[in-house]
Amino acid sequence: MKTAPAVFAVGKEYQIMVPVSENSLFWIETGGESFYDEQNGIMRSICSTHRVKVPMEVLDKAGEYTVCEREIIDRKPYFPETKETKRTTFKFKPVPQKNARVYHIADTHNQIVAPTVAAGIFGKIDLLIMNGDIPDHSGDISNYDTIYKIADIVTGGHIPIVFSRGNHDMRGYYAELIAEHTPNYNGNTYYSFRVGNVWGLVLDCGEDKDDSHSEYGFTVSCHKFRERQTDFIKRIIENKKEEYKAKGVEHRIIVCHNPFTYVMKPPFDIEKEIYSEWAKLIKDNIKPELMLCGHIHRLAVSKIGGEFDSLGQPCTVILGSDVKENFHSGLGIVFSDPIEAEFCSSDGTVTQIDL
Template identity: 25%
Template sequence: MKVLTKVHRFFIINKKMSFFNSKVASVCFILFQLFAFPTASEAMAGEFEFLSGPNLQLVSRQSVHVTWAVNGSATSWVEYGPDRDHNQIARRSEHGLFDANRPVQKAVIDGLKPGTDYFYRTVSVEIKEYGPYQIEYGDTLYSDTYRFSTAPEETEPFSFLAFNDVHNRPEFIGDVFAREENVDFAAYLGDIMGHIDGRQDIIDYILEPSSRHFAAEVPFFYVRGNHEARGAGARKLIDYIATPDGSFYYTFEYGSVFFIVLDTGEDKPDTNQYYFGLADFDAYRAKQGEWLQKVVESEAFQQAGFRVVLSHWPILLRDVVARDDIHRHGRENTQQHFARPLHDNGVDLQLAGHTHRHEVIVPEEGVSRIYTVVGGGHTGQPGSTYTRVNYREGSLHVLLKSTDGELIEEILIH
């Protein structure tokens, strides 16, 4: 069971260091830190802090991404290993430079074994001053030690939870994780935030609550919703979300299931007055549709045991939700570009949200060939739901539940 019940504790330590067996440059840096800068007792406590605990994302059989935030300029890494000694390090470097001075702290742990448990903690070193020939380091922060598992080999059973339309009310997720056992990962299906003013929103509504409720030990995958394309900080979101190539549409495999994550974009036409000439979603969805066609032709998709689509709103052959013309545009446009690749190629299950009304759509001629579960509610409001999916060899058991844990509807797909 991977439920997190403990409260995060963070430390400021400068004296105690682990022994690393890789990344010589980082070891030199740490030794330099030990002798050059004041100890915790000498430093002013409380100045440099974690703004979130670690968030595991985009786990695979060999790797996992770790993302967290601090309240100042820093350089960071992850210490990990098969036991609590976590004597290896993962540190992100780009163009010959280790990460520093970035708004988000990240590391990718790779070279791991499938279906295996590992321990890790995050480390951030404050940069008090960054000059061209002089850098002054400050305190060093260590997170608690946490445990995670890599994605299993094919045929191994697993379970995941999907959350939609959280709209800045993430607190219920802690209750869900306290109740649901043996959850291997989570999927956020979009509109987790109502809009994004900037970095602080992403920390307050994704990184901090996710880490506190589950994501320090249970990884998540992120699907963007239409509300997350809104606000001056919308363009920053991708810096905090781990995807294979920095795009909001991507694929991943977990056990013998092949997942497609789609970005359905904004709901209204690009010319809508509220986008003020800054929306370009029709072209984006057309390009994504071409990518999707290649995905469904791929061997990995065709050989998979099951194929599951995660998207903010459902992609149907005929859209049965009747709203005004303005709100229908995005759904009709995704239907135009995404529906045939998905419905003609054996997708087994689709999980979505957006409508704030829960709904289970079973295959019906002309409407859908895919079992589709739409999560309901605007979290915290009546009708709010989450979905649990259990993969066991040969079947997907899908349970749509109220946020209180009451079973609303279930389907079993063989």
């Protein structure tokens, strides 16, 4: 394993993922059961990132998991040869039902030191949110390691992570393989999650300019992708009793890299109709407390009708990332009643947020 595993919360399961440097067979033992990285019964080994799906209730109850790896010597058709099984056990702490401490990182653009220093200033956390543009682009396969290196330093494999894709993640040769290296729900980068008493919806705007923009050279097709998310939001609303109205849900948040209710200057002023519909559906039905965003590299709070409200914000929007050379700021949140939040910077500055 190149790093500690990252335990991503997706739907009602954890996707335990880790990049590896050698071809290996991979599985997780927890709660008296084994969960394998397999496809249709075949254990995967020709992959640089392993993924094992574990039901949340199993890992939450067990409080620890053991990563099992068996390096391939020769995967010949008959009597394949592998090395001895290596086992490493990690303690795991689910998000508590009250006062969860959450740190939000976005727009690290391949930086690791400054973002993790800023996270350390907020202190002990129960959940990490990685909200897009963590690698600078997907033109180099090694850029995906940035995600796992930050996750390792901040979580050590001991607490859950929510992952949301950014627009820079869609660029370069390996962008089309991002689903192999990051968490997703049946291949989709938009999904809901539930951790402790917090329910969340991850949305993905895709790129930030029209599909026809010359910067993309015909390599993106985001309009239909956004339309599918409109249908997805409607399905979430239809299924509200299993989602944001489920028993025990006390906090609701939206996680989206791009603050889609803010209309920027051309050529970034796209999809006003779709984004207005998303905002209205969310505002009228889900009624979240916060929408967490990055993308524009600023620390700001926009209440309904505020500076960044162009299309009808469903709730307060926090722009929770700033990035400069060797400098990063993120957002710490405590899901107390009422919610408390502060911006934390790698130079030690902490700014309380008036919500």
